[in-house]
Amino acid sequence: MQNFEYLSPTKIIFGQGSELRAGAESARFGKKILLLYGQGNIKVSGLYDKIVDSLLNEGVEFVELGGVQPNPRLSLVEKGIKICREQEIGFILAVGGGSVVDTAKAIGIGVPYQGKVWDFYSDKALPNESLPTGAVITLAAAGSETSKSSVITNEDGWFKRGLNSDITRPKFALLNPELTFTLPSYQTACGSVDIMVHVLERYFTDEKNVDLTDRLCEATLCSVLKYAPLALRCPDDFPARAEIMWAAAIAHSDFLGLGRLGDWASHKIEHELSAIYDVAHGAGLAVIFPAWMKYVCRHNIPRFAQFAQRVFRVEPDLEFPENTALEGIKYLEGFFREMGMPTRLKDLNIGDERLGEMADKCRRTPAGITGNFVELKRNDVLNILQLAL
């Protein structure tokens, strides 16, 4: 186990009616706020009205900015920064899923910064201050509500890049599972993949002596395995939605990755996929992650076998542990398929035309490396994309 530091400053308010706390919680940070949301579903569902009433009840003035897209765009971030500066906004309330929260975080760090906000996403600068943000979550997936991550797509060149900084962690997250009842099945499935892969990116490590954290990871994975199919079968199954929503919040808060390095190669490869083809992040991960597993599993057979045995209850083959390892990958891929997810690029109607371009663009260290568990070079990334065809 590596030494670690951890502080999760996000106040969680979980359960029915938690969205009604938006006004009171926001008022603790600002009397004039930016109300940020996505494609307008919140106006159809009535959530917008509830949030607005809650803000007005607490005397919170707001400026609104809608239109955040999945794979959220830099141009909207820049628009948000401009509004916040002009209107002297003191707090940003994100209402939606990960794209909206990631955009709020980007605006938050962009406002006090003199340079271009993209600097933070292209390793040119580190943020050291931010407008405070908070979130009302309508999609259990990205876990951005508790995470230190934000991922933004720059339309100039279609680069999708992530930033990790504790300064971006939201001040509060209002989590009402009922707000996810109306999600289409595809999005529910995408969200469940995203949650699982957030855990798995941390799970696959060579770090020794991380048993408790391994088990906490496995606990979270087992719950998603159990409840995602229930939520797909019955979208207003409150208990199932609640388990998934809480799993999403835990999965990416770093709690499940303490004392170890995460890998994150699959996320980086997927970012190229969704930057070019604008596929849903979870769907892209359902394709890339199993391909990555197949490519790297011989690097640490015991760990993949542990995953198979503890998460999918595969009976360990003690003579040929590789069989156990491969069985686990098969089960995970099968689970993604059962949820209606693509598991091959062809399921997304993507051929081999731009694999080289994606491998070229895939984010890497100055030494040309992507990933930590296994250090991938450009050709490894290409091989993984080819395995995913």
Add this chain to the structure above:
Amino acid sequence: MQNFEYLSPTKIIFGQGSELRAGAESARFGKKILLLYGQGNIKVSGLYDKIVDSLLNEGVEFVELGGVQPNPRLSLVEKGIKICREQEIGFILAVGGGSVVDTAKAIGIGVPYQGKVWDFYSDKALPNESLPTGAVITLAAAGSETSKSSVITNEDGWFKRGLNSDITRPKFALLNPELTFTLPSYQTACGSVDIMVHVLERYFTDEKNVDLTDRLCEATLCSVLKYAPLALRCPDDFPARAEIMWAAAIAHSDFLGLGRLGDWASHKIEHELSAIYDVAHGAGLAVIFPAWMKYVCRHNIPRFAQFAQRVFRVEPDLEFPENTALEGIKYLEGFFREMGMPTRLKDLNIGDERLGEMADKCRRTPAGITGNFVELKRNDVLNILQLAL
């Protein structure tokens, strides 16, 4: 699952050398602090010198107060409050185990309060402010470093009483597993029992749809089951000590109890035991908790069977689930015994002379109830104590 709110404001610094951060972390909260510790072991081990150097390096002035005992006493709390007021102390640094941290919390809320600090421990008042506190932990057990609890013994009548308030959560916890290498086996075992029972007090609930949290609890229990015996066999086994130390911090931070009510009857019964006989809290719990389990398990056989199956891998008896439930209790009791813990009052040389007195004093609601999972009356408490003979 019940609606819940959660914010854990404690910054965790985990690993080798974390105690050297005491000065820098304390300096964030005060330039004149109270350095609180126990029976002086920290002077023997050299930890005291390290802490003092670290404080002086950061220009932090300190007043020291040693002598905190296990089952920490109100008189020392009052002494600490007096010192803090007279010396205009701005921060309290606790160096030790749960007793020291609990004392620091009590002093912290006592300093700004006009009445008697015991008011907070006897349901007469709720604290709404506190001097900030921080902790350097030398004993993995109570989890007071991340919890909202403090338990103090009033020598006037030997009442041992707990307080729960978010305001008492420490600002930081410095967790170096090496500091627990020199613990006697008995204390290591007591600590492990305490950790497990903190989880189990939350685990046994009638609340439905708390699957993810159940699994997180089971993960923590499984790790203690695996690593406590290793730490007992080899006291300087860093990985084992690290797993246990992290389990202690997780077990009582409330993270494992979100969305449900804990029971806490066993803790309350044990408090009477240790108030009268001054036994170690963990040893008392090793006696009381199995007796409580036997007394209440028919209230919810499926939950006890789940515990047996998931934590001890007992093969479920699907025809007679009660057998599975009872098997789990037997395994837990056996585990406590294997660690050298008492599991009967007679192992502590305690007879039946004062059982009635303990049942009378045991803390209960105005309606005369102790516990939430099963509501115990005075005679139930007596029956449990008799089962423990």
